[in-house]
Amino acid sequence: MFKKIVGGLVALGILVLAIFLIIAWESSIDPITPPNPDAFSEEQIKRGEVLAGLGNCETCHTTDPTKPLAGGRAMPTPFGTLYSTNITPDPNTGIGQWSEAAFTRAMREGVTRSGSHLFPAFPYTHFTKLSDDDISDLYAYMMSQPAIQAEPPENTLEFPFNIRLLLAGWKLLFFDEGRYETDTSKSVAWNRGAYIAEGAGHCSACHTPRNALGAEDAGKAWDGAIINNWYAPALNASNRTPAGWTETEAYEYLRNGGSPFHGVAVGSMADVVHDGLKQAPDSDLRALSVWLSDLAQASGEQQAGDSSASAIRDAQNTQNPSAMMDEGERLFTYACAACHYNEPDSPNALRPDMALNSAISAPTPVNLIRVTLNGVSLKEGMPEAMMPGFSQALNDRQIASLLAYLRSTHTDQPAWANLEQQVRDQRP
Ligand code: HEC
Ligand code: HEC
Numbered sequence: 232m233f234k235k236i237v238g239g240l241v242a243l244g245i246l247v248l249a250i251f252l253i254i255a256w257e258s259s260i261d262p263i264t265p266p267n268p269d270a271f272s273e274e275q276i277k278r279g280e281v282l283a284g285l286g287n288c289e290t291c292h293t294t295d296p297t298k299p300l301a302g303g304r305a306m307p308t309p310f311g312t313l314y315s316t317n318i319t320p321d322p323n324t325g326i327g328q329w330s331e332a333a334f335t336r337a338m339r340e341g342v343t344r345s346g347s348h349l350f351p352a353f354p355y356t357h358f359t360k361l362s363d364d365d366i367s368d369l370y371a372y373m374m375s376q377p378a379i380q381a382e383p384p385e386n387t388l389e390f391p392f393n394i395r396l397l398l399a400g401w402k403l404l405f406f407d408e409g410r411y412e413t414d415t416s417k418s419v420a421w422n423r424g425a426y427i428a429e430g431a432g433h434c435s436a437c438h439t440p441r442n443a444l445g446a447e448d449a450g451k452a453w454d455g456a457i458i459n460n461w462y463a464p465a466l467n468a469s470n471r472t473p474a475g476w477t478e479t480e481a482y483e484y485l486r487n488g489g490s491p492f493h494g495v496a497v498g499s500m501a502d503v504v505h506d507g508l509k510q511a512p513d514s515d516l517r518a519l520s521v522w523l524s525d526l527a528q529a530s531g532e533q534q535a536g537d538s539s540a541s542a543i544r545d546a547q548n549t550q551n552p553s554a555m556m557d558e559g560e561r562l563f564t565y566a567c568a569a570c571h572y573n574e575p576d577s578p579n580a581l582r583p584d585m586a587l588n589s590a591i592s593a594p595t596p597v598n599l600i601r602v603t604l605n606g607v608s609l610k611e612g613m614p615e616a617m618m619p620g621f622s623q624a625l626n627d628r629q630i631a632s633l634l635a636y637l638r639s640t641h642t643d644q645p646a647w648a649n650l651e652q653q654v655r656d657q658r659p
């Protein structure tokens with residue numbers, strides 16, 4: 232009896248394994264000689280370049296700026312470090328031997344030319360939504376870039392996360408292959424925006440929290456998440472800033488890196504704006520803004536202006552310039568206010584108002600701490616503007632009291648916990 236049960240279980244186990252292997256197994260696609268870049272038209276390569284920008288391919292696939300797309304960038308995950316690959320057309324270390332069919336399979340299904348499964352740190356869960364024409368244009372662009380010989384470092388993922396075959400199981404649970412589906416109840420511009428955001432732009436890869444297995448949590452879509460030690464704020468109605476993300480604000484922010492009622496793009500969002508969206512035509516950024524202001528349920532330009540003005544006024548009124556200013560208020564007045572003061576009715580994007588900024592109203596202080604310590608470089612935020620860092624000028628306690636002061640006077644959100652320790656943790 233017992234033997235029979237064990238025998239049955241073993242047989243069942245073998246059957247399950249066999250079914251899994253059939254699902255998990257992917258064939259190798261024959262290598263090709265790298266295509267001659269002349270095979271592609273200049274317009275096609277140009278369109279591919281815009282898409283590569285929207286997809287931030289270069290940001291993730293470059294470590295040394297003189298070797299664009301040659302890979303090797305470390306991607307820390309909770310399970311170890313993964314390195315991006317060389318996607319230049321080098322035949323030995325890059326994707327030079329990949330036919331368009333192999334490239335398309337990688338983008339749509341997350342499978343390499345030789346048939347291994349790719350980790351979803353490569354956002355194929357989004358790229359799968361791209362149209363055939365767009366993938367074709369991207370291939371043309373990639374294959375016409377300079378071939379660079381470079382091997383990425385070995386991944387250091389822990390067992391069992393280093394077994395690529397198991398990714399087939401992950402895909403069964405969390406991956407839907409498929410194109411973008413037009414929502415006929417929405418406008419053409421909205422659909423274009425959603426196509427970019429969900430597809431090439433993979434916006435939710437940073438703005439949606441992930442579950443324990445690293446998949447985006449659909450139940451918390453657009454609720455905001457920590458990514459690479461930056462907080463990517465909620466983009467839905469739960470965004471806590473006083474003025475909504477109207478079309479005008481969204482467009483200003485995405486086109487120029489900053490908007491009057493919100494502030495500027497720092498950290499990984501600076502890469503998205505300045506490396507990624509830079510080449511995209513205005514019509515695409517307008518479309519993204521239509522989609523974004525709908526997602527954020529923004530209630531119009533007039534309302535945004537009114538909310539912003541009253542938030543600035545309230546914050547100015549809570550500052551009680553007595554002779555007995557507490558440490559946080561005193562530090563803000565002397566170290567920050569000269570550059571961050573605004574007239575309530577006409578805030579300026581170049582002097583982000585603390586009463587309007589997500590960094591102050593976010594559930595985590597990480598962005599505010601990092602900006603205060605390190606400033607804002609020329610490559611971030613608005614072009615040609617920068618902010619000095621205060622890591623040398625202020626100690627942990629001073630920064631903590633300054634930020635606690637901003638939080639309590641410039642928002643209606645609860646105080647952040649362990650602020651001083653959090654400042655210490657962010658020091659280089
Ligand atoms: C968020 C970071 C990120 C972005 C953005 C990104 N990639 Fe990747 N990509 C990776 C990582 C990491 C890998 C390696 C995954 C693995 O080893 O399983 C990878 C792998 C690939 C591969 C497989 C290459 C091989 O040799 O196996 C291709 C092709 C690829 N990416 C193309 C692109 C293109 C095209 C874009 C832009 C449209 C892009 N990637 C954007 C992180 C990224
Ligand atoms: C690589 C990660 C990443 C990707 C991809 C990304 N974002 Fe962001 N985003 C961030 C981070 C981090 C911030 C916070 C930056 C700051 O405070 O300046 C941010 C901030 C924003 C903000 C400002 C929110 C606020 O309340 O201040 C908007 C709007 C935004 N992103 C839109 C987008 C859109 C649209 C896309 C896709 C085209 C996108 N993001 C893709 C990381 C990302």
Ligand code: HEC
Binds near residue numbers: 583614621
């Ligand atoms: C010399 C002028 C100057 C001083 C002093 C200054 N800032 Fe800034 N700050 C700026 C500018 C300019 C920007 C926008 C930079 C850009 O667009 O590149 C900025 C941006 C910011 C942002 C916006 C980040 C975002 O995600 O939108 C925050 C928060 C901030 N500063 C906080 C502070 C704090 C706190 C202090 C005092 C400790 C301070 N600043 C002192 C000029 C200054």
